[in-house]
Amino acid sequence: RVLSLCEGRLAAACVHIHFHDHSSALLHLQEGRGMIKTAPTFLRDAYDRQFQLYQTACNIDMRSHRSIAMILPLLSKVMAGSNMDKEASILLARAYVLLGRLHEAQAVLDRILDAFDSENHVIWALKGEILHGRKEYTASLECWNLALKMKPKCSKYHLQKGIVLWDMPSRDKLEAYGTFLEAAKLDPHDATVFLYIGHYQRLAANDLVRAVKCYEKALGLNPNSAETLLQLGDAFFATGDIDTAYSVHSKLVADPGPFAKQLYMKIGLYHRKKGDNTAAIQCFQNILEMDPQDRHCWECLGEAYLSRGSLNSALEAFTEVLKLELQSLNTLHQIANIKRIQGLFFGAVSDYTTVLELDSSYIPALKGRGESNLAIAVSALKEGFNGRAVDHVSLALRDLTKAAQLRPQFVCIWKLIGDCCTCLYDLDEEHLSITVPAILVDATSTAQYDCITIQKLDVFLIAKRAYGRAVQLSPGVSLHWHDLAISHYYLGKQLTGNMEYFQTALQLMQKALTIMGSNYLHWIGLGVIAKALSNFPLTQHAFIKSIQLESNNPVAWSNLGALYLEHGRAELAHEAFKYAQSFDPTYVPAWIGQAMIAESIGHNETMDLFRHATELAYHPQGAIGYGYWVCHSLQTIDRKLVLECDGTTLNVTAQRGVLQARDGLDKCVRSCHREPCAYNYLGLLYEQEGLLKSSMMAFLSALELLRGQPETDHRMAAVKFNCARVQSALGRHLEAETLYYSLVSTADFIGKLDMALALFRASKLQDSVQMYQLLSESQDATTNRSSLFTGAAMASYLGDQGLCKELLFNAFKTSPPSLHGLVALAALGTINNDQALVQATAVEILRIIEWDSNAATLLHSSCMLALKCVHFSLQDSSLAKESIASVISHLPPPMMHPLFPQVNMFSSMKLDTLCVCSSNMAEAQKMVHMYPANPCYLSTLVFLLKNSNCELKEKYKTAVLLHVTTILSTDNCDVKHHILQRTLPKLKHTVSLM
Numbered sequence: 001r002v003l004s005l006c007e008g009r010l011a012a013a014c015v016h017i018h019f020h021d022h023s024s025a026l027l028h029l030q031e032g033r034g035m036i037k038t039a040p041t042f043l044r045d046a047y048d049r050q051f052q053l054y055q056t057a058c059n060i061d062m063r064s065h066r067s068i069a070m071i072l073p074l075l076s077k078v079m080a081g082s083n084m085d086k087e088a089s090i091l092l093a094r095a096y097v098l099l100g101r102l103h104e105a106q107a108v109l110d111r112i113l114d115a116f117d118s119e120n121h122v123i124w125a126l127k128g129e130i131l132h133g134r135k136e137y138t139a140s141l142e143c144w145n146l147a148l149k150m151k152p153k154c155s156k157y158h159l160q161k162g163i164v165l166w167d168m169p170s171r172d173k174l175e176a177y178g179t180f181l182e183a184a185k186l187d188p189h190d191a192t193v194f195l196y197i198g199h200y201q202r203l204a205a206n207d208l209v210r211a212v213k214c215y216e217k218a219l220g221l222n223p224n225s226a227e228t229l230l231q232l233g234d235a236f237f238a239t240g241d242i243d244t245a246y247s248v249h250s251k252l253v254a255d256p257g258p259f260a261k262q263l264y265m266k267i268g269l270y271h272r273k274k275g276d277n278t279a280a281i282q283c284f285q286n287i288l289e290m291d292p293q294d295r296h297c298w299e300c301l302g303e304a305y306l307s308r309g310s311l312n313s314a315l316e317a318f319t320e321v322l323k324l325e326l327q328s329l330n331t332l333h334q335i336a337n338i339k340r341i342q343g344l345f346f347g348a349v350s351d352y353t354t355v356l357e358l359d360s361s362y363i364p365a366l367k368g369r370g371e372s373n374l375a376i377a378v379s380a381l382k383e384g385f386n387g388r389a390v391d392h393v394s395l396a397l398r399d400l401t402k403a404a405q406l407r408p409q410f411v412c413i414w415k416l417i418g419d420c421c422t423c424l425y426d427l428d429e430e431h432l433s434i435t436v437p438a439i440l441v442d443a444t445s446t447a448q449y450d451c452i453t454i455q456k457l458d459v460f461l462i463a464k465r466a467y468g469r470a471v472q473l474s475p476g477v478s479l480h481w482h483d484l485a486i487s488h489y490y491l492g493k494q495l496t497g498n499m500e501y502f503q504t505a506l507q508l509m510q511k512a513l514t515i516m517g518s519n520y521l522h523w524i525g526l527g528v529i530a531k532a533l534s535n536f537p538l539t540q541h542a543f544i545k546s547i548q549l550e551s552n553n554p555v556a557w558s559n560l561g562a563l564y565l566e567h568g569r570a571e572l573a574h575e576a577f578k579y580a581q582s583f584d585p586t587y588v589p590a591w592i593g594q595a596m597i598a599e600s601i602g603h604n605e606t607m608d609l610f611r612h613a614t615e616l617a618y619h620p621q622g623a624i625g626y627g628y629w630v631c632h633s634l635q636t637i638d639r640k641l642v643l644e645c646d647g648t649t650l651n652v653t654a655q656r657g658v659l660q661a662r663d664g665l666d667k668c669v670r671s672c673h674r675e676p677c678a679y680n681y682l683g684l685l686y687e688q689e690g691l692l693k694s695s696m697m698a699f700l701s702a703l704e705l706l707r708g709q710p711e712t713d714h715r716m717a718a719v720k721f722n723c724a725r726v727q728s729a730l731g732r733h734l735e736a737e738t739l740y741y742s743l744v745s746t747a748d749f750i751g752k753l754d755m756a757l758a759l760f761r762a763s764k765l766q767d768s769v770q771m772y773q774l775l776s777e778s779q780d781a782t783t784n785r786s787s788l789f790t791g792a793a794m795a796s797y798l799g800d801q802g803l804c805k806e807l808l809f810n811a812f813k814t815s816p817p818s819l820h821g822l823v824a825l826a827a828l829g830t831i832n833n834d835q836a837l838v839q840a841t842a843v844e845i846l847r848i849i850e851w852d853s854n855a856a857t858l859l860h861s862s863c864m865l866a867l868k869c870v871h872f873s874l875q876d877s878s879l880a881k882e883s884i885a886s887v888i889s890h891l892p893p894p895m896m897h898p899l900f901p902q903v904n905m906f907s908s909m910k911l912d913t914l915c916v917c918s919s920n921m922a923e924a925q926k927m928v929h930m931y932p933a934n935p936c937y938l939s940t941l942v943f944l945l946k947n948s949n950c951e952l953k954e955k956y957k958t959a960v961l962l963h964v965t966t967i968l969s970t971d972n973c974d975v976k977h978h979i980l981q982r983t984l985p986k987l988k989h990t991v992s993l994m
Contacts, residue, residue: 013054023224025058056091060098093126102133121150128160137168155187173204191222202235211235226252226259246270261287277308295324311338329355333364340372348372363403367413370399374420382618384667386427394435396420401437414470418483421463425490428673432456457494463487481512482522489529505529520550527559539563554584561593570597588619595625614664620672623664627681630661634688658685676705680719692730699723717743721751733762760795768795786814790821
């Protein structure tokens with residue numbers, strides 16, 4: 001009974017094997033092996049071996065991941081008794097072929113050939129399998145033909161022959177298809193036959209519907225076939241039914257077997273198609289865990305990261321691709337694209353260049369490099385580097401022109417050519433000269449790579465033709481009509497007075513609106529063009545319509561505000577600019593508009609608004625406005641902010657404003673050379689910084705732009721006065737005098753005052769005195785008359801000291817008296833040994849300073865101290881002298897050196913109470929090191945050393961002697977004579993005391 005049951009299980013297994021239902025066959029074989037355990041030993045071993053051979057054959061035919069792992073252990077059990085069992089050896093060789101171990105399979109085959117008859121169809125079939133694994137398709141085909149001669153009705157042999165024909169690249173796939181059909185007729189239950197018929201329909205005949213039916217038939221015959229599920233999913237994916245494809249592929253995730261990489265790749269591509277880049281990245285990472293050297297998977301991973309926006313991760317993935325394939329064009333191109341997206345345009349240009357070195361006609365690289373150069377040019381224009389912008393636009397046009405010649409049907413290239421040309425609109429016509437390919441200017445040019453130099457008008461004509469070509473290629477795209485309209489608008493602005501281009505631009509923009517009236521950008525463009533045609537109702541309507549379509553629209557709000565401001569509607573303009581600021585707080589024109597409104601009503605925040613606009617970004621109107629207000633504020637700056645150490649240096653805040661305004665105006669004049677106000681303000685700021693030559697050049701440029709204007713033009717007069725003042729300060733007295741005399745009739749009080757000073761600098765003292773005296777009699781000099789008398793005295797000192805003294809007395813008598821005039825009078829008294837005059841003026845100066853502390857800022861502290869010294873010295877008070885000497889000795893050397901006449905006067909006194917600290921001595925020595933040729937600093941050191949204690953004398957004695965040696969070795973004879981006559985005697989006396 002047991003044997004009957006075992007034979008029944010074996011027979012049932014054979015039936016299932018015949019119908020290729022290997023799973024059911026394995027179940028019956030497993031049950032049979034369980035039943036045979038109760039049979040006698042001699043029968044159990046025989047049946048068990050037979051069951052194991054059938055199990056091995058089923059596992060080989062199933063080709064599943066789990067069955068492959070079970071093949072070799074089963075065969076080892078079967079062949080344990082006899083290594084040369086023919087049937088077992090053939091199965092072992094087939095198992096080795098299935099595992100890719102072809103050398104071991106060949107070794108088993110050789111042993112079979114040595115032991116058994118080689119003229120057997122099974123042997124020829126095994127040879128064919130091994131040769132097929134080695135990709136020796138011709139020899140394998142001969143083996144299968146021989147096997148078919150011996151057994152022509154074997155469907156398996158027909159199938160294997162068809163597979164060999166399918167894999168042979170030189171044979172027609174139709175021949176393999178006929179062989180597959182023959183196999184299907186002989187065995188309609190073999191799923192592998194229908195799998196390959198599906199391959200033919202999908203890959204050769206391109207009949208996806210039939211391919212899907214064949215794959216479904218194969219899957220119905222063998223539901224556990226991972227390869228069939230994989231190919232069925234691919235067929236659904238090719239038909240566009242990606243959801244069904246994903247559901248089919250998902251069935252394999254649990255046990256993908258040898259197709260795991262392909263499965264994860266296809267699922268990852270499905271997620272990429274659906275836009276789920278995170279899931280796709282996970283699939284690609286699973287593949288790389290199995291095979292880190294898969295270049296295609298790294299590339300897909302980089303694409304997924306790039307689509308998700310993870311640019312750094314994408315860059316790392318593409319870098320890994322380059323490690324595996326150094327000259328991958330697509331990878332190099334993607335790395336360049338990532339750098340361009342990140343804003344690393346110079347790096348992107350370098351990478352695009354590497355791609356073009358490998359393939360000079362690679363269109364994506366030509367387009368990418370042109371786009372990167374365009375981005376560099378736009379960035380340079382924002383920063384004011386106009387020359388750099390022109391150079392990079394020229395480079396971009398060369399690449400884009402070549403791309404357009406290779407692929408003239410690509411609309412994006414023509415648009416980029418137009419964008420390159422229109423981005424240079426803000427540059428001045430006289431300074432815009434660019435080199436472009438000759439074929440852009442003349443389409444009939446035969447010189448393919450020759451370049452010519454063109455001017456601004458020709459640049460916009462190229463833009464018009466490029467946008468026109470884009471419109472011809474894609475007439476249904478409204479943005480191309482918009483660009484073409486803007487190019488005509490620029491041409492109308494360039495050709496002043498030519499309204500024809502404006503009319504054409506209006507019609508083109510209306511055409512864009514008929515295609516897509518919901519695009520708010522078209523309405524903004526319509527409003528700008530209508531403004532050029534002075535059609536203000538249409539302008540207002542267009543801007544309002546744009547705002548209705550897109551309320552978060554700072555451009556339209558700012559344009560509307562500018563329109564209201566131009567027509568005197570300040571309140572409406574303020575509201576419009578306020579909305580623009582709320583939608584985009586960094587939009588510069590809105591801040592400039594608010595600043596203009598504040599300026600028109602005299603608001604005290606005008607300068608702050610212009611400053612904020614300048615800090616946000618460069619804009620020519622913002623730069624000019626801020627420059628004006630900085631210059632205006634410099635006239636009224638609080639003198640308390642002036643640093644005590646330098647009477648002309650502004651405080652940090654004011655100096656920063658000067659630098660910001662100067663940088664903005666410098667950018668303005670580089671891009672637009674027709675703004676005389678910008679040159680004038682720039683000259684004033686250069687003058688404030690002490691850059692007089694640059695200031696003069698700016699004023700001369702402003703005068704050049706104002707040439708032809710009437711002399712009564714206030715701008716001409718202001719620039720001439722400024723230029724004359726700077727030229728006078730530079731010592732160009734003749735040019736300054738010429739400008740001043742040309743403005744005498746129109747000069748105001750300040751202008752005539754500058755003229756008087758210029759005449760003094762030109763050594764025309766009598767004319768300067770007359771001008772000062774004339775100004776002192778003017779009604780505008782009510783509060784400055786004393787200072788004017790002082791100026792006249794300054795001019796008359798070298799020519800007529802009596803007149804000088806008289807003028808200084810007039811300055812002294814005039815209320816309020818000029819402090820500088822009093823100091824000059826005291827100096828004159830000192831020179832003439834008029835002690836009464838010196839004492840009277842010193843007392844008056846000290847009284848004024850004590851009564852008004854702000855007046856002290858008008859005089860340098862060292863000058864005030866000198867006056868105190870003179871005053872106390874005339875009183876002959878030893879206590880006062882000691883007090884003043886102590887004050888002098890504790891001053892830092894930069895403040896002490898103007899007091900050397902007083903220092904020398906006190907150096908002969910015995911000052912027992914004087915205390916000289918080590919820090920003063922060290923500072924004095926430092927100044928001597930820095931300025932060894934200046935005798936004043938050495939006198940300071942001698943004075944301090946003489947009045948110091950013994951310890952300090954001993955410490956600095958060597959240093960003083962060293963300085964004496966340095967001074968005596970100087971090459972400057974005048975300095976040496978000065979030191980020997982005035983300093984060295986006291987120095988020798990001091991050294992002898994030490």
